[in-house]
Amino acid sequence: MADGKSTDKEDKDLLRKRVPSLTVQSPIFLNTPADKIPKHIFEKFLDAVATQQGRKLSNRYLKDLRALYNWGVRNDHININPLKHIEPKGEDQYKKYVPPPEDINAVLLAADQEDMDLILTIYSTGARISEVLRLTWDDINLEQNSITLWTRKRKGGGMQADTLAMTVKLNDVMQRRWKTRNKDSQYVFCKNDGSRFTGDDHFIKKFMPRLCEKAEVKPFGFHAIRHLVATILMDSGKATLGDIQHFLRQRRATTTEIYLKSLKPGSSAMADILDGFENVQAGTKNAPKM
Numbered sequence: 435m436a437d438g439k440s441t442d443k444e445d446k447d448l449l450r451k452r453v454p455s456l457t458v459q460s461p462i463f464l465n466t467p468a469d470k471i472p473k474h475i476f477e478k479f480l481d482a483v484a485t486q487q488g489r490k491l492s493n494r495y496l497k498d499l500r501a502l503y504n505w506g507v508r509n510d511h512i513n514i515n516p517l518k519h520i521e522p523k524g525e526d527q528y529k530k531y532v533p534p535p536e537d538i539n540a541v542l543l544a545a546d547q548e549d550m551d552l553i554l555t556i557y558s559t560g561a562r563i564s565e566v567l568r569l570t571w572d573d574i575n576l577e578q579n580s581i582t583l584w585t586r587k588r589k590g591g592g593m594q595a596d597t598l599a600m601t602v603k604l605n606d607v608m609q610r611r612w613k614t615r616n617k618d619s620q621y622v623f624c625k626n627d628g629s630r631f632t633g634d635d636h637f638i639k640k641f642m643p644r645l646c647e648k649a650e651v652k653p654f655g656f657h658a659i660r661h662l663v664a665t666i667l668m669d670s671g672k673a674t675l676g677d678i679q680h681f682l683r684q685r686r687a688t689t690t691e692i693y694l695k696s697l698k699p700g701s702s703a704m705a706d707i708l709d710g711f712e713n714v715q716a717g718t719k720n721a722p723k724m
Contacts, residue, residue: 555623
């Protein structure tokens with residue numbers, strides 16, 4: 435995916451993972467051709483889901499169905515997308531749980547070296563777990579102290595790259611992992627056979643629940659670490675909302691944002707802030723808290 439383009443097979447594979455089992459919810463999706471289902475049927479279905487299972491799930495169905503029909507239109511399987519003008523339902527806001535730094539430390543102390551490396555990579559980059567699992571050694575430049583993360587675009591299904599400065603802790607992690615790497619694998623984090631982990635692997639699904647239970651802290655997931663990073667950057671008083679948005683790569687997919695191959699503005703400053711935060715320990719198993 436280095437050219438940022440998606441293939442027809444990749445589009446279909448992505449949709450197969452994203453689109454839920456609609457036939458369980460409504461038999462009409464099984465018995466009616468896709469191009470024969472009118473808009474009002476989808477509206478009725480989405481209203482029922484919102485009433486019975488919540489607006490958030492209803493909006494997820496809307497998003498995935500829209501993506502499915504857009505794919506069908508692009509590939510000339512159907513002529514129109516009946517969901518194009520259906521608006522998502524308003525959702526009640528809720529406060530997401532952000533673990534305190536001491537809980538992150540407790541989890542790090544409960545982790546072995548391999549587990550710790552994965553957590554510190556997420557912490558040092560604010561990356562999504564899928565981005566970290568995609569990392570190859572071509573994405574790590576130890577001499578220039580940079581790391582490149584690949585993200586699937588919100589539109590089109592292709593991949594786009596973002597290059598960030600590494601923290602001192604992360605550089606230490608990557609230096610050590612490079613020396614002890616599986617030379618038969620291109621991946622920074624890989625299975626024993628050299629293949630890469632995915633979010634569907636049992637090991638990844640149970641990774642954080644296992645460590646939180648072992649550390650005896652309130653359960654949190656990989657994404658909560660990303661929220662903690664945002665909180666640390668904001669509380670530092672040294673980063674603006676724009677800086678944090680760039681660092682976390684939270685932006686709309688537009689024609690001017692297909693590829694960003696240079697270092698993000700301010701990414702070195704963001705790395706310095708995270709390195710200077712004293713409540714998350716260093717990246718070796720026997721290191722004391724900073």
